[in-house]
Amino acid sequence: MSSSSAGRGDHSAALHGDPRLRLWARAYAIATLLHLLLPDYDQPGWGPPRVVSAVGAALLLWRPLPAGFALCLVGAAWPLWALRDVLTQSTLLALWAAVGLWGAARGRGPAALDAVRWTAALTYALAALHKLNVDFFDPAVSCAPHAWAQVAARWGLPDLGNLEPLLAPAAVVTELALAVAVARRSAWMWPLGVAFHLPLTVTLAPAFGAVMLAGYVAATSRRQAARWRRAVRRHPGTLVVAGAAAAITDAALGGVGDPLVPLKVAAAGALVAASLWALGPPGRSRPTAPAAWVVAALWALNGLTPYLGLQYQHAAAMLSNLRIDAGCHNSLIFPEALRGADPYLRIDVARIGDGQRPAREATLREGLWSVPALHAMHRNWCVPRLRPIALAGTWRGRPFALPDLCAADWLDHLPGAAAVPAGLQRFQKNLRRACPQACIH
Numbered sequence: 001m002s003s004s005s006a007g008r009g010d011h012s013a014a015l016h017g018d019p020r021l022r023l024w025a026r027a028y029a030i031a032t033l034l035h036l037l038l039p040d041y042d043q044p045g046w047g048p049p050r051v052v053s054a055v056g057a058a059l060l061l062w063r064p065l066p067a068g069f070a071l072c073l074v075g076a077a078w079p080l081w082a083l084r085d086v087l088t089q090s091t092l093l094a095l096w097a098a099v100g101l102w103g104a105a106r107g108r109g110p111a112a113l114d115a116v117r118w119t120a121a122l123t124y125a126l127a128a129l130h131k132l133n134v135d136f137f138d139p140a141v142s143c144a145p146h147a148w149a150q151v152a153a154r155w156g157l158p159d160l161g162n163l164e165p166l167l168a169p170a171a172v173v174t175e176l177a178l179a180v181a182v183a184r185r186s187a188w189m190w191p192l193g194v195a196f197h198l199p200l201t202v203t204l205a206p207a208f209g210a211v212m213l214a215g216y217v218a219a220t221s222r223r224q225a226a227r228w229r230r231a232v233r234r235h236p237g238t239l240v241v242a243g244a245a246a247a248i249t250d251a252a253l254g255g256v257g258d259p260l261v262p263l264k265v266a267a268a269g270a271l272v273a274a275s276l277w278a279l280g281p282p283g284r285s286r287p288t289a290p291a292a293w294v295v296a297a298l299w300a301l302n303g304l305t306p307y308l309g310l311q312y313q314h315a316a317a318m319l320s321n322l323r324i325d326a327g328c329h330n331s332l333i334f335p336e337a338l339r340g341a342d343p344y345l346r347i348d349v350a351r352i353g354d355g356q357r358p359a360r361e362a363t364l365r366e367g368l369w370s371v372p373a374l375h376a377m378h379r380n381w382c383v384p385r386l387r388p389i390a391l392a393g394t395w396r397g398r399p400f401a402l403p404d405l406c407a408a409d410w411l412d413h414l415p416g417a418a419a420v421p422a423g424l425q426r427f428q429k430n431l432r433r434a435c436p437q438a439c440i441h
Helices: 003-017 019-035 047-062 068-082 089-107 109-130 143-157 160-181 188-203 209-220 222-234 236-254 258-277 290-308 357-364 373-380
Strands: 345-354 368-369 389-395 398-402
Touching: 019 047, 019 068, 019 089, 019 109, 019 209, 019 222, 047 068, 068 089, 089 109, 089 209, 089 290, 109 160, 109 209, 109 290, 143 188, 143 236, 160 188, 160 209, 188 209, 188 258, 209 258, 209 290, 222 236, 222 258, 236 258, 345 357, 345 373, 357 368, 373 389
Parallel strands: none
Antiparallel strands: 345 368, 345 389, 389 398
């Protein structure tokens, strides 16, 4: 055998024998498969990326192969670039697939896990940062009471009454605590994280919790992993009972709709029980790899892009009430001057055909839009009986006038729009000009 062949064999054996990388690849694969069950993937055009990601996840359930990460990267990036995917979790899955591909292909598993850990911690920190705005702390419009209402309705929980204003600061404090726990590799991230994500999993965010738990796996040290193995081996019956009790309790309080929900709740119950046996210090930590710091820095910069007017989606601003548009800017930390020109497209004049769609015209005037939204209108509304669709307003602080959105040269009337990818949704959908607006996310 040649020395180069021997080197490749040694690298492959080391890679596939790294228990932490192998475990994280499987956790990532499970998170990907749960993500693929979101209703978004039932839309036209989403089938191919779903298949690509599913094949990649299947490979990663077997081994942390570069091919598996590569397929997951393509499958996650496809909807983000071409299908107007707005989810931060989709961006995280794409980023982690790229990190996993690098780690697997270059034999840099520990550095890859460092990058995943820090980006997971930063996701919580950014989510807390975005919530530091006027509207999130206003119970009348905040997403915090909105989320609580969903959970309370499912589990029959009481109205909080005068305690409702505490929900917003409690959410921020919990996210900051999770950021610190994941960054420090504290075993407390597991019970705290499951308690935080489970109510959202059964109501508003069915897959986000699984994605973040994959980040916890990357943050789990070898010593902590050994404690988990001992807990599973010594107390399998207790874990089964804890999972079953959690699932039965959820079903009794909220009923059974989605058949996957009992499985998720059972897994959460078992995870909490196992995590309590696995509590303890993480042990000696080696320094974070420089490459992981680079990835973390890029993710942090991505999270700050809303305040620069570069994007809103994909930046961990979910359920935050954050507004960056002119007249409604509400951050308590970042001044509006950082943003520059208002990035949203505002339609002041809308005329559809002979005026036979007055409600739709009013919706156009009342909302905030983006170039991808115009592409969607061009694709879905342009039928002969509704032409011309004439629009006028402002974009990036400059006026524009479209004589007919349905014309082949409509982009020529909107300077700079041709350079904006039609399928990349950087700004919010269904956002109104009026503010405040309840639970912006």
